[in-house]
Amino acid sequence: MKEENVIEVNQLTKTFGDFTAVNAISFEVKKGEIFGFLGANGAGKTTAMKMLIGISKPSSGTAKVAGFDVYSQTESIKRNIGYMSQKFALYDDLTVKENITFFGGIYGLSRKKIKEKREELVSELGLENISNKLVGSLPLGWKQKLSFSVSLLHEPKIVFLDEPTGGVDPITRRQFWEMIYKAANQGTTIFVTTHYMDEAEYCDKVSIMVEGKIEALDTPKKLKEQFRVDSMNDVFLKLARIPSPTLPKGNGENIDRN
Amino acid sequence: MKTIGYIIQKEFKQIFRNKGMLPIIFILPILQLVILSNAATYEVKNIKFAYIDNDHTSTSRSLIEKFNASTYFDVLTDFPSQEKASSAMLAGEVDVVLEIPHQFEKKLLKEKTTDLSITINAIDGAAAGVESVYVNQIVQSFNKDVKMNFRNTSNKIAQPVTIESIPSFWYNTTLDYKTFMVPGILVLLVTMITLFLSGMNIVREKEIGTLEQINVTPIRKSQFIIGKLFPFWVIGMGLLTIGLILAKVIFNIPMIGNIILLYGFTSIYILVILGMGLLISNFTDTQQQAMFISWFFIVIFILMSGLFTPIESMPKWAQLITEFNPIKYFVEIVRMVMLKGSGFMDILPQLWKTLLYAIIMNGLAVWSYKKVN
Numbered sequence A: 001m002k003e004e005n006v007i008e009v010n011q012l013t014k015t016f017g018d019f020t021a022v023n024a025i026s027f028e029v030k031k032g033e034i035f036g037f038l039g040a041n042g043a044g045k046t047t048a049m050k051m052l053i054g055i056s057k058p059s060s061g062t063a064k065v066a067g068f069d070v071y072s073q074t075e076s077i078k079r080n081i082g083y084m085s086q087k088f089a090l091y092d093d094l095t096v097k098e099n100i101t102f103f104g105g106i107y108g109l110s111r112k113k114i115k116e117k118r119e120e121l122v123s124e125l126g127l128e129n130i131s132n133k134l135v136g137s138l139p140l141g142w143k144q145k146l147s148f149s150v151s152l153l154h155e156p157k158i159v160f161l162d163e164p165t166g167g168v169d170p171i172t173r174r175q176f177w178e179m180i181y182k183a184a185n186q187g188t189t190i191f192v193t194t195h196y197m198d199e200a201e202y203c204d205k206v207s208i209m210v211e212g213k214i215e216a217l218d219t220p221k222k223l224k225e226q227f228r229v230d231s232m233n234d235v236f237l238k239l240a241r242i243p244s245p246t247l248p249k250g251n252g253e254n255i256d257r258n
Numbered sequence B: 001m002k003t004i005g006y007i008i009q010k011e012f013k014q015i016f017r018n019k020g021m022l023p024i025i026f027i028l029p030i031l032q033l034v035i036l037s038n039a040a041t042y043e044v045k046n047i048k049f050a051y052i053d054n055d056h057t058s059t060s061r062s063l064i065e066k067f068n069a070s071t072y073f074d075v076l077t078d079f080p081s082q083e084k085a086s087s088a089m090l091a092g093e094v095d096v097v098l099e100i101p102h103q104f105e106k107k108l109l110k111e112k113t114t115d116l117s118i119t120i121n122a123i124d125g126a127a128a129g130v131e132s133v134y135v136n137q138i139v140q141s142f143n144k145d146v147k148m149n150f151r152n153t154s155n156k157i158a159q160p161v162t163i164e165s166i167p168s169f170w171y172n173t174t175l176d177y178k179t180f181m182v183p184g185i186l187v188l189l190v191t192m193i194t195l196f197l198s199g200m201n202i203v204r205e206k207e208i209g210t211l212e213q214i215n216v217t218p219i220r221k222s223q224f225i226i227g228k229l230f231p232f233w234v235i236g237m238g239l240l241t242i243g244l245i246l247a248k249v250i251f252n253i254p255m256i257g258n259i260i261l262l263y264g265f266t267s268i269y270i271l272v273i274l275g276m277g278l279l280i281s282n283f284t285d286t287q288q289q290a291m292f293i294s295w296f297f298i299v300i301f302i303l304m305s306g307l308f309t310p311i312e313s314m315p316k317w318a319q320l321i322t323e324f325n326p327i328k329y330f331v332e333i334v335r336m337v338m339l340k341g342s343g344f345m346d347i348l349p350q351l352w353k354t355l356l357y358a359i360i361m362n363g364l365a366v367w368s369y370k371k372v373n
Ligand SMILES: Nc1ncnc2c1ncn2[C@@H]1O[C@H](COP(=O)(O)OP(=O)(O)O)[C@@H](O)[C@H]1O
Pocket: A016, A021, A039, A040, A041, A042, A043, A044, A045, A046, A047, A048
């Protein structure tokens, strides 16, 4: 049985003036997959993602998301995807419940459905005691989990997560990945960017972006074999052409200082 | 429709939850109305008045006494000569000099007519105009037969100062400047607060990143914009109400015309301002930028609205520009309806232009609002 591609990207490019932020990237993502979109800061991950979710017009190349064209069918794409921005983007001055109601409302969910989702979400996240507190007063980890849940409110086919675990503690990161797995098991395709290489191990497939280009694209297992290393972190170090990690650390530091 | 409801609900919650914003919306306008209405007036008081009495008769003294008795004039001294008086005026010590000629009394009694010469410091043209009116009133009430010679100090040519008619005199017979100013200040308050609030509100969502989150939802531009602007439309109408109540209670300004007409016009006018706020927010990335641009337009619009300086006294090109100033129309309408009792047909020209303006502004704003960059 041939699996269905929900994202198809071909030679997608974005330039700002004469700077090419995303340079002719091509890849495919299958339904239900967790696709890790890796790269250092400034590699072009966010820029690429914004083209896929229909808020930034590509300079050239083609892409289809959920079967819709990123140039001409952005509004149809938006009905089928969820997005969690790199910057926390719920309303700090609304309560947990009010945020859920608002986003449910603008996605066009019925009043009944919103109420259902709100109760389900609050109990799943264990937010019963603080569901009437302003979101601004919550710790970052909770905000991120809430934000992820809100992006799933309208049951999208694909959810785009831009560095969802940036700045949160390891335990929360763990819980966050459990939530991602749960959503993936229910059939949601996950497109997630990160610069934590250990998180790459949790993905079904990863791409590694360096300076706007995709330099590696495969399953974590195959990439480790290909580069003959034990961890995704080492794969990344090789790709990024950082001076050999075998060099004794102490020496390197001494040389730098003298 | 339901989607719009969710946005409106959210906006109101945020506005009323923002403890820093509420005073700006409701206390500031009250202060503005009370302070500005008292400070911004055409009324000229404490005019420094001096005289040269060449006659020294009981008639000349009683004329001077009339000026002394007026609350507008502070009678300083008499000057021995025209030269002394002129140099005092150049030094800014004197605003108005009255010169009573020799044989003033004699001529008045025998020939039934005589001359007086008046010199007014016309550096501040608006004040000079008002001063000449006051002098005129006092002299005429003293004796109808006295002819006055107005002189202008700046060039010393004995030429009558043109007396600018002040538009308020007609319908504001008591010359109460507050009656004239309060409706104007009311306009400022409704305009400034709705423009600043609406412009800054959307840019703020840009800054905190929530606008991007909204742009990835399938919401339609028009739904979002209507939902966003409606609460500020309500606030604008609320401000009008507060202003009208204050005008009545504190300043006892009459409402001669139909109040519903005023509300009807305002409801369209606010759309112009909201469209403008949205347009500004579409072309700016930070609240600071939005604030600067809003100020730029507000200052120009206010100065060219006829609120503080009559439009008739502006150069032709400036008068042409005022045709594109929505505040000008609103000032006219508020004064017309409140003070003159103008009806629907009277305000129709301004109404049409404002409606057209609202359509263009909001059209541009919706068109330039981009969900995709
Ligand atoms: N609107 C823009 N105008 C100009 N340059 C931009 C713009 N957005 C992003 N960039 C540049 O594109 C590069 C990639 O940025 P980004 O996609 O945010 O990287 P990442 O998400 O991988 O950290 C950076 O060098 C950034 O400065």
